Amino acid sequence: MKKRPTILDVADKAGVSKSTVSLVLQNSPLVKQSKRDEVKKAIKDLGYVYNRSAAGLRGAESGLIGLIINDLRNPFFTEFAASAQMEFARKGYATVIANTDEDPEIQAQVIDSMIEHGVSAFVISPAYGGDANAFDPIQRAGIPTLQVLRQIDDRTNVFPFATHNYAVGGQLATNHLCDLGCRKIAFAGGLKNRPITNERMSGYSAVMRERGLKAQTFHGRPSRSFGRDIALQIASEHPDLEAAICFSDLVALGMISGFAEAGVKVGEDFRIVGFDDIEESSLVFPRLSSVRCNTEHFGRSSAQTMLSWIVDGERPPDLRHYDVKLIERQSSVGIR
The missing domain is CATH 1.10.260.40 (lambda repressor-like DNA-binding domains)
Structure with missing residues (x-):
């Protein structure tokens, strides 16, 4: 046969x-x-x-959106994904969410699978590394795609990029600590030479140069365990340091734990500012100062941007930066 x-x-x-x-x-x-x-x-x-x-089971006919996230274990990305998914749902669109766990090979597999199942659009917070042409299958399929929070493809005329103004956030945090009298300020967390690390460090580095201060960095995975380890290292090997701006709140929360273990009083002996302002920042003790990125609003806005693109034909700008705000709490200003 x-x-x-x-x-x-x-x-x-x-x-x-x-x-x-x-x-x-x-x-x-x-x-x-x-x-x-x-x-x-x-x-x-x-x-x-x-x-x-x-x-008929496929997504394009039912309005299916592919939402691909680099690390759903991180509450920052979880909040973004949940906010975007809820906004799509309110407009009658179903969302298929995939966690790539920072693995570019898994990302490639997920992209191929979602294309095969006929998604109407992609919103991707991508994993770094892997093939430089990772988005080529999407381009060939002609599927509208928005890069968010991280950028791995420079063709923003094809894959627009939306993110927060991390440089301004770093400036706000550094000036805040300097205004409190700190002069020896470190930047902690973030893998070296990653674009997202450079973005979050850029404002810090600029202010330190402008004020004639020496920058000091401690690179590593943006995790609680790294934060704890670096706090213990600072307490034992760098007692002259007065403050740190952290790549993320997870690093900052780990540092608070590590300094407590070392007997260092955060907010008095050492001042800390995080990045993202996840919910736990306002619940931990001492409460964590942080650069608020308003992830819930960003998630809703990203979904609305994509819907305007695929429904009304309103293509988003190649690059868009969302405002950030410094939230001052006990970890930098002390317990009042």
């Missing part, structure tokens, strides 16, 4: 990806007419039969 042709056979004959064939079969307007004609010719030549009952 002759083998029945598959979607892979169609893709091979037409010289396109499987996801492109899938989009053509769903009558998606995202595929150029020339490619559409090539796929339809291959279907006719091969005698391929489209299983529409199975296709």
Whole structure:
């Protein structure tokens, strides 16, 4: 018995990806007419039969959004994902959420799978590393895609990028500590030479230069365990340091724990400012000063931006920075 042709056979004959064939079969307007004609010719030549009952389960016909997050264990990204998903839901769109766990290979697999299942759009907080052309399959499929919080593809004319104004946040935090009388201020956390680390450090570095102060950095994974370890290291090896701006609240929370273990009073002996202002920042003791990024608003706005793009054709700007705000609490100003 002759083998029945598959979607892979169609893709091979037409010289396109499987996801492109899938989009053509769903009558998606995202595929150029020339490619559409090539796929339809291959279907006719091969005698391929489209299983529409199975296709009806796919997302493009029900308004499915692909939301890909680099680290859902981090409450900062969890809050973003939840806020975006709820906004999509309010407008009648379903969301499929994937955690890549900072693994570019998993990210590539997830992207391919979501394209195959016919998502209408992507919102991606990407993992670093891996193939420099990681988003090429998305471009070939013609799916609107918004990069958020992190940028791995420089083609913002194709994949717009939305993020917070981290440089301003670093400036606010550093000036705050300097105004409190601190002169020996470190920056703690963030993997060296990562774009997101450089962004969050940039404001700190600029203010330290302007004020004629020496910058000191402690790079590492932005985690509680790193924060605890670096606090213990500072207490034993750098007793002259007076304050630190942390890459994230997770690092700052770890430092609070480490300094408590070392007998150092945070807010008095050593001052700390975090980044993100996750919920726990206002609940820990001493309460953590932090650069508020208003992640809930950012998540809602990112979803609204994407919906305006795919529903109304209003493409977002190539680059958009959202405002940040310094929230002063006990970890920097002391217990009052």
